[in-house]
Amino acid sequence: MNYILKEILEQLIQQMDRPLSFAAVSGIIGGGLFMWNLSRLLSTLKTTWEVVNISTYYVCHSVVRALQRLLWTYNGVADQLVMAEYGAVYDTCVHVQSIIHRGRFSIMNHPRPWDFIGVHEGFAHPQTLLNPCITLYCVTPTHAYFLQCPEDIDVHSSSISPFMYMAQYYHAEKMYSIPLGHFHRLADEVGDPRVPVIWITSTGRCGSTLVGQMLEKLPGTRCLSEPDSLTNISLMQRASQMSPDELSKAIRSTVRLLCKEAPGVQRIAFKCRFNCVTELEPILEHFPQFRHIYVYRNLGSVMKSYFKFLHRDTAMCVLEWLVNSHLVSLTMPFVRNYLVHFIAGQECQEKVSALLPKVNFMGYVTAIICSCIVEFQSLTRKGIIIQTLHYNDLMRSPVEVTSQLFQLLSLPQDYVHMSLGAMQHDTQHGTILSNIYYRNYTNARQMTGKDTKDINVMLQAMGLPDMNEEMRLPNSLMD
Numbered sequence: 001m002n003y004i005l006k007e008i009l010e011q012l013i014q015q016m017d018r019p020l021s022f023a024a025v026s027g028i029i030g031g032g033l034f035m036w037n038l039s040r041l042l043s044t045l046k047t048t049w050e051v052v053n054i055s056t057y058y059v060c061h062s063v064v065r066a067l068q069r070l071l072w073t074y075n076g077v078a079d080q081l082v083m084a085e086y087g088a089v090y091d092t093c094v095h096v097q098s099i100i101h102r103g104r105f106s107i108m109n110h111p112r113p114w115d116f117i118g119v120h121e122g123f124a125h126p127q128t129l130l131n132p133c134i135t136l137y138c139v140t141p142t143h144a145y146f147l148q149c150p151e152d153i154d155v156h157s158s159s160i161s162p163f164m165y166m167a168q169y170y171h172a173e174k175m176y177s178i179p180l181g182h183f184h185r186l187a188d189e190v191g192d193p194r195v196p197v198i199w200i201t202s203t204g205r206c207g208s209t210l211v212g213q214m215l216e217k218l219p220g221t222r223c224l225s226e227p228d229s230l231t232n233i234s235l236m237q238r239a240s241q242m243s244p245d246e247l248s249k250a251i252r253s254t255v256r257l258l259c260k261e262a263p264g265v266q267r268i269a270f271k272c273r274f275n276c277v278t279e280l281e282p283i284l285e286h287f288p289q290f291r292h293i294y295v296y297r298n299l300g301s302v303m304k305s306y307f308k309f310l311h312r313d314t315a316m317c318v319l320e321w322l323v324n325s326h327l328v329s330l331t332m333p334f335v336r337n338y339l340v341h342f343i344a345g346q347e348c349q350e351k352v353s354a355l356l357p358k359v360n361f362m363g364y365v366t367a368i369i370c371s372c373i374v375e376f377q378s379l380t381r382k383g384i385i386i387q388t389l390h391y392n393d394l395m396r397s398p399v400e401v402t403s404q405l406f407q408l409l410s411l412p413q414d415y416v417h418m419s420l421g422a423m424q425h426d427t428q429h430g431t432i433l434s435n436i437y438y439r440n441y442t443n444a445r446q447m448t449g450k451d452t453k454d455i456n457v458m459l460q461a462m463g464l465p466d467m468n469e470e471m472r473l474p475n476s477l478m479d
Helices: 002-014 022-075 077-085 126-130 164-171 180-190 208-216 229-238 244-258 274-286 299-310 314-324 326-331 334-340 346-352 361-381 391-396 398-408 413-424 449-461
Strands: 094-102 116-124 134-139 143-148 174-179 197-202 221-225 267-271 291-296 388-390
Touching: 022 077, 022 116, 022 314, 077 094, 077 116, 077 174, 094 126, 116 174, 126 134, 126 174, 126 180, 134 164, 134 229, 134 244, 143 180, 143 244, 174 180, 180 244, 197 208, 197 274, 208 221, 208 267, 208 291, 208 413, 229 244, 229 274, 244 274, 274 361, 291 398, 299 314, 299 361, 299 449, 314 326, 314 334, 314 361, 326 334, 334 361, 346 361, 346 449, 361 449, 388 391, 391 398, 398 413
Parallel strands: 197 267, 197 291, 221 267, 291 388
Antiparallel strands: 094 116, 094 174, 134 143, 143 174
8 A cells, every 4th residue: 555655646746847637636546546456356366265275275185085094994004004103013114105285274384294185105114214305394293294305405405495394395295104103213213413403592583594594604504494393392282282201202303303414414503483492491401412592682573573474474364363353252262262372381371361362363473472482581590591692783793793603602713704694685585474575565464553552461461571672681692
C-alpha cells in the first residue's frame, strides 16, 4: 500500500507544473486503488492455492501410506520392519525409500518424516548411513530419518542454502529410516566428534547465521546451520514424548551422527535454532570439549524481525488468524492450547499462563521465543558460564569483536579478515527470512499497537526488557 501511494504522489508531483483536471486526478487515484485491490486479490489467490496444494499433498500422503501398509503386509516388508524395530535384526535394519514427492505447509516448520512420499526400495546396513551424501534429517520417538542428496550437493554449505534443513528438503532423493535403538548403536560405533566443535546458541534473528558463515570462511571448517533433528528433540522434550534418559541418549547420538568424519573437515561450527537452548545442559555433559558462544540482540529488534518473516509465511498467517479469531478461540480452544507446548520451561509456562488467554498471536510468539532466553539465564544462575555476543557489538566493531571471538574459540587470528567477508552478502538469501531479499515486499501486515502491547506484556511477565530497552546478558565476550 505504501508503495502504491508513493507512485500516486510522484505522478501528482509531476503534474504540478500544469493545471490538473478533476478527471486526471480521479484517474490517477482510481488507478492506484485498482492496482492495490488487484495486488490484494492476487495475494489472496496465491495463499488459497498454497493451502489447497499442501492440503492435497497431505491427503495423497495418507492414501499412499494406507496402500503401502497393505502392500507391505502382503510382500513381507512389514515383517522386516517389525523385526528391525524390536531389535531382531541389525545388518538390514535400515529401510530405504525412493522419494517421489515432497510437501511442507511451512518451510519454517521443524522436519517430519511425512514431508516426503517414498516408495520401498530395499533394506541396508546401518553403515550405509555414514556415506557423506547421507545426512540426518529428523528424529522421532521411535526412529531416526536420514536423507540422501546428489553427490554435487553439499547440504552443509551456505552456497547451497543458508540452512541445512532447507537444503536437505529441497534436494533429497532417498529417505532412510532406522529404529532408534539401532540408531544409538550406530552412534556408539561412530563415537564422539574427532575434530573441534564450536556450538552456537542464540535468540534467533540476531546474527547467529552470520556468525556461522563467518566461521565457515575458515579453511577446513564445516558449518552445520540449523540441522533440525535437534529441533525435533527439543520439541519432544516439551511434549514429554521421551523420558529424560531417552532424550539424553537421543541428543548424544544425534550430535555424533551429525558430526561424523568427513574428508577435509578440520573443525565444525554447529549453529542450532533458538529453541535448542534446552539441549545445552546435556550437550555440556556429553561433550565438555565443545566451545560455546551465545549470540543475542535487543528484544525490540528480535521481535520485529520475527514479525516480518512470520507474515511472509502462509502457514503462520493462517495460524495467526486462528489464534486471533474470538470465534475460533471459543469453539476450538485446542489451537491456543497447542501453542503452549512450544513454550520452554515450566517456570515460564507458569509465569505467562494467566496472560495467554488475553494476548494475540504475537503474544504467543513472544512467549515461545523469549522463554528460551529465560532458560539460558537459568543456566547462568546454575553456574554454567557461556560467553555471550551482542549483535550490536559485532556491527559496531567487527574486527575487534571477531578477534576476541577467535581468541575464545582458539582460532588463528590470521583468518579474522577472511571471516569478515561473510558480511558482504545476504546471509539468508533466497529464503523468507531475508530482510534484504524482501525489502520491497508490499503485502506484509504492519505491526499494530495491540501486537506491541502484547509483546511487552509477555516480556514483562518473563522478567525481560521491553522492546524499547537494551538487553545485556552477563559473561559478555567484550568484558
